[in-house]
Amino acid sequence: MISVLHPDGYDLLKKTIELSSASLPIGTKLERMLEFAKEGFQSDRSLYLQPEAVVKGGFLSRVAERREPLWVDEAFPLPEGEVLAEERDLLCPAFACLPLSEEASFHGIFYLGFTRNRRFSPGEMDLLLLLAKEMGNVLRNDRLHRAAEKTASELNALHQMGKTSSSILELEELLELIVNTGLKIVKARGGVLRVEQGRHGELAVRFSIGEYHRSPLDERIARRVLFSRTPVSLFRSGKEKPFISVLCAPLISKDRGIGTLTFYDKQSDPSRFDERDLQLLATMANQMSCAIENTMTRGQIASMAEDHERRVGQLSTLWELNKALLTTVHFERIVHMTLTAITIGDGLGFNRAMLFLVNEKDHLLQGTMAVGPDNAEEAGKIWSSLSQKKGNPSELAAQILSSTDNHSLLNRIVKEIQIPLGHDQCILSRTVLAGKPFNIRVPHDAEEWLQTRCERGCHIGSEVGCYVSEHLSRNPNVYAFATVPLWGKGKVIGVILVDNLYNQKPITDEDIHYLTMFSGQAGLAIENALLYRNLNEVHQQLKEAQTFLVHQEKMAALGELSTSVAHEIRNPLVSIGGFARRLDRSLPDDAAEKRYTRTIVKEVERVEKILSHVLEYTHEGRTPRKELDLREVMEESLSMVSDGLSNGEIELVKGFSEEIPRVKGDPYQLKQVFFNLVNNACESMGGKGKLSIRIHPILKNGFPFIRVEVEDTGVGIDPENLHHIFNPFYTTKDNRLGLGLPIIHKIVTSHQGQIEVNNHPGRGVTFSLTFPAQEEKQR
Amino acid sequence: MMKILVVDDEESIRLLYKEELEEEGFVVEVAKDGLEALEQVPLFRPDLITLDIKMPGLNGIETLRRIRETERQLPIVMCSAYGEYKQDLTTWASDAYVVKCADLTELKNTIRRLLRLL
Numbered sequence: 038m039i040s041v042l043h044p045d046g047y048d049l050l051k052k053t054i055e056l057s058s059a060s061l062p063i064g065t066k067l068e069r070m071l072e073f074a075k076e077g078f079q080s081d082r083s084l085y086l087q088p089e090a091v092v093k094g095g096f097l098s099r100v101a102e103r104r105e106p107l108w109v110d111e112a113f114p115l116p117e118g119e120v121l122a123e124e125r126d127l128l129c130p131a132f133a134c135l136p137l138s139e140e141a142s143f144h145g146i147f148y149l150g151f152t153r154n155r156r157f158s159p160g161e162m163d164l165l166l167l168l169a170k171e172m173g174n175v176l177r178n179d180r181l182h183r184a185a186e187k188t189a190s191e192l193n194a195l196h197q198m199g200k201t202s203s204s205i206l207e208l209e210e211l212l213e214l215i216v217n218t219g220l221k222i223v224k225a226r227g228g229v230l231r232v233e234q235g236r237h238g239e240l241a242v243r244f245s246i247g248e249y250h251r252s253p254l255d256e257r258i259a260r261r262v263l264f265s266r267t268p269v270s271l272f273r274s275g276k277e278k279p280f281i282s283v284l285c286a287p288l289i290s291k292d293r294g295i296g297t298l299t300f301y302d303k304q305s306d307p308s309r310f311d312e313r314d315l316q317l318l319a320t321m322a323n324q325m326s327c328a329i330e331n332t333m334t335r336g337q338i339a340s341m342a343e344d345h346e347r348r349v350g351q352l353s354t355l356w357e358l359n360k361a362l363l364t365t366v367h368f369e370r371i372v373h374m375t376l377t378a379i380t381i382g383d384g385l386g387f388n389r390a391m392l393f394l395v396n397e398k399d400h401l402l403q404g405t406m407a408v409g410p411d412n413a414e415e416a417g418k419i420w421s422s423l424s425q426k427k428g429n430p431s432e433l434a435a436q437i438l439s440s441t442d443n444h445s446l447l448n449r450i451v452k453e454i455q456i457p458l459g460h461d462q463c464i465l466s467r468t469v470l471a472g473k474p475f476n477i478r479v480p481h482d483a484e485e486w487l488q489t490r491c492e493r494g495c496h497i498g499s500e501v502g503c504y505v506s507e508h509l510s511r512n513p514n515v516y517a518f519a520t521v522p523l524w525g526k527g528k529v530i531g532v533i534l535v536d537n538l539y540n541q542k543p544i545t546d547e548d549i550h551y552l553t554m555f556s557g558q559a560g561l562a563i564e565n566a567l568l569y570r571n572l573n574e575v576h577q578q579l580k581e582a583q584t585f586l587v588h589q590e591k592m593a594a595l596g597e598l599s600t601s602v603a604h605e606i607r608n609p610l611v612s613i614g615g616f617a618r619r620l621d622r623s624l625p626d627d628a629a630e631k632r633y634t635r636t637i638v639k640e641v642e643r644v645e646k647i648l649s650h651v652l653e654y655t656h657e658g659r660t661p662r663k664e665l666d667l668r669e670v671m672e673e674s675l676s677m678v679s680d681g682l683s684n685g686e687i688e689l690v691k692g693f694s695e696e697i698p699r700v701k702g703d704p705y706q707l708k709q710v711f712f713n714l715v716n717n718a719c720e721s722m723g724g725k726g727k728l729s730i731r732i733h734p735i736l737k738n739g740f741p742f743i744r745v746e747v748e749d750t751g752v753g754i755d756p757e758n759l760h761h762i763f764n765p766f767y768t769t770k771d772n773r774l775g776l777g778l779p780i781i782h783k784i785v786t787s788h789q790g791q792i793e794v795n796n797h798p799g800r801g802v803t804f805s806l807t808f809p810a811q812e813e814k815q816r
Numbered sequence: 817m818m819k820i821l822v823v824d825d826e827e828s829i830r831l832l833y834k835e836e837l838e839e840e841g842f843v844v845e846v847a848k849d850g851l852e853a854l855e856q857v858p859l860f861r862p863d864l865i866t867l868d869i870k871m872p873g874l875n876g877i878e879t880l881r882r883i884r885e886t887e888r889q890l891p892i893v894m895c896s897a898y899g900e901y902k903q904d905l906t907t908w909a910s911d912a913y914v915v916k917c918a919d920l921t922e923l924k925n926t927i928r929r930l931l932r933l934l
Contacts (some may be wrong), residue, residue, distance in 0.1 A: 612828035614918020
């Protein structure tokens with residue numbers, strides 16, 4: 038019999054306590070403790086029964102449940118109750134089963150068996166209870182130690198992740214790290230990280246490991262978690278429904294859900310995530326949310342910085358271009374420079390650019406200039422040559438300007454275009470009316486299509502754009518263009534149209550924004566150039582008007598003078614001529630004096646003719662104006678000179694249009710004009726050559742005019758005399774009377790007409806008269 | 817014999833016209849201005865008058881107006897160096913308008929036409 042106070046008992050307890058604090062593996066410790074107990078009590082068996090070995094229903098399970106020791110010996114037989122087959126082996130004359138437990142946890146049972154009959158003294162019982170307690174402590178410590186080790190390793194993983202995450206700049210890398218670490222910590226087969234896109238709770242997968250998409254519920258769970266901001270652990274197993282084992286936690290940063298982190302399919306056994314996994318995930322999600330958001334913000338900042346850099350680049354390009362624009366006020370040059378800047382790669386980089394300016398007087402948009410290659414081949418050539426040139430845009434623009442004349446087909450087409458401003462079907466005139474840019478992408482729906490279609494088909498040319506319906510119908514998938522208004526001082530002075538016909542690069546809103554910024558500057562430059570040009574024109578007109586007025590005044594004075602002189606001369610001429618005739622008649626035919634009288638009569642006739650011309654020139658036309666068909670007037674004039682035409686070898690070619698609007702005018706005066714022109718032509722050809730007369734209607738600034746052309750193949754006009762031909766009293770050396778052309782000029786001008794001379798010395802002259810057509814009477 | 821009154825302030829013209837028209841078989845009387853012409857008309861009773869416009873004293877236009885007050889049917893030919901009055905005057909009072917010219921054919925033809933001698 039031993040007790041705690043017994044030296045053997047004390048020794049046993051001491052050895053056991055010493056052993057429990059030794060640094061040995063748990064298995065060895067337990068084995069030795071059992072050995073000490075067996076020796077100390079001289080027992081036949083000492084065992085440690087693991088909690089798993091305790092089968093329900095037997096006496097062991099009763100020990101475990103009640104947490105009370107079981108003593109069996111001579112005095113206390115095994116209490117009544119079931120003895121399981123597995124337990125029969127433990128039955129012997131005396132044995133003790135002591136639960137190893139403390140509070141809630143149960144670590145197993147300490148068994149001590151004897152093959153002979155004996156009795157457990159109270160001292161022995163106390164000692165065994167102490168030993169069991171010590172064993173329980175060893176087991177508990179071991180479990181705690183293992184749990185602490187696990188936690189430490191998890192914490193270490195989290196710590197490592199935290200440390201690494203703060204040094205990672207790339208979002209993708211960070212996300213990869215998070216999913217990989219999480220995968221290790223919760224021991225899952227796969228993981229997905231989703232980030233909210235936009236502000237409407239749309240989740241996009243940013244990183245994943247494993248085949249997450251096999252689970253249709255996955256995304257729904259993620260959305261719910263983001264919405265509820267609560268971590269979720271979901272487990273479902275069964276034959277009918279698919280197996281699910283999912284952990285999902287929200288990523289919350291600054292009180293805002295930014296995404297979710299999901300893991301699924303636990304790797305270890307049991308294949309179910311426990312509470313601890315969920316907590317770990319939640320911790321990790323919390324820790325990483327800020328890192329993700331920071332990295333995302335850094336990414337945004339980086340892209341903003343990039344954006345700023347680009348903008349600074351654009352601004353400096355604009356500044357360069359502006360500098361270039363400031364070098365001149367020459368209109369054509371400024372427009373060309375503007376359009377070139379829009380089309381060169383270092384400038385705005387569009388394929389083609391066209392300018393249309395507002396003509397306020399006629400209320401239309403006038404095609405002014407276009408820059409751009411005529412076809413893809415040419416475009417390729419230009420780009421490859423440009424890529425070799427280096428320099429800032431203003432230098433480049435200047436280089437291009439000096440090297441290339443703008444004779445492209447596109448330029449010619451655009452210059453012909455006139456679009457009525459009221460025509461709001463046309464995108465160009467709409468740009469002016471609305472004063473805002475239009476980016477016409479390939480239309481996606483019918484409504485947009487209708488808006489861009491130009492039904493009247495203003496002729497920008499089939500390739501260019503506004504003749505949109507035609508072009509789009511030919512190749513609707515590739516053509517896109519944009520228009521921006523050109524602002525002068527507070528009003529739209531024109532439109533720039535750009536496209537990328539050849540490289541088919543899409544036109545972005547950013548491009549339009551840039552173009553709008555540039556067109557703001559270009560608009561001012563162009564307006565200044567326009568003003569300068571107008572100023573120059575007005576100055577020229579004033580100079581001409583002044584010269585004209587001085588001339589008119591001179592002419593008026595001269596006219597008055599010549600009229601009174603002419604009248605004064607006429608009376609004596611009548612007497613001289615009249616008496617000369619009488620004298621002539623009274624002389625016999627063979628009288629020598631007859632030669633003198635004849636001379637007097639002839640010379641008086643000549644002077645009288647000159648006087649008639651002078652008086653006709655100064656005399657204001659007073660005959661009433663009538664609506665005339667110029668073809669008829671011309672025919673009458675031709676009949677007066679037809680003798681000359683049929684006599685000689687002059688070939689008459691008449692080109693009269695069938696439909697000629699009428700002209701309001703003085704038939705006699707116009708007949709005189711045509712007669713003089715035809716007569717001059719015949720004389721200049723010396724009776725030999727080709728006389729072409731053409732009459733046809735034309736349009737000038739949208740108004741109907743009639744053009745009469747008289748072309749000869751004669752000697753032409755001496756360039757020296759060309760400036761004087763409309764000057765009265767100017768006579769050429771060949772003794773022709775100088776009044777014919779001035780009278781023609783005067784008559785044509787009084788009919789609001791214009792006269793132009795196209796002189797080819799030695800080859801002939803074309804006189805071209807233009808008269809305004811009589812507007813058709815309203816029906 | 818038809819009688820013609822030639823009114824002109826230029827003596828040489830009066831002489832020329834008188835001789836030329838007398839040669840054509842007319843009886844010709846002359847007056848050197850409007851007033852003299854007005855005196856002559858009731859005395860001479862001409863069948864036709866040639867009337868210059870620009871004359872000192874009473875000019876041709878005024879003279880024409882006064883003669884027309886009494887002589888509605890008497891043929892009057894305006895005979896002037898000024899072509900531009902042609903359209904204004906022929907319309908309201910005179911019967912013909914001849915721009916003065918050394919060749920008197922036009923004047924003679926006009927007179928014959930008005931006197932129905934052609």
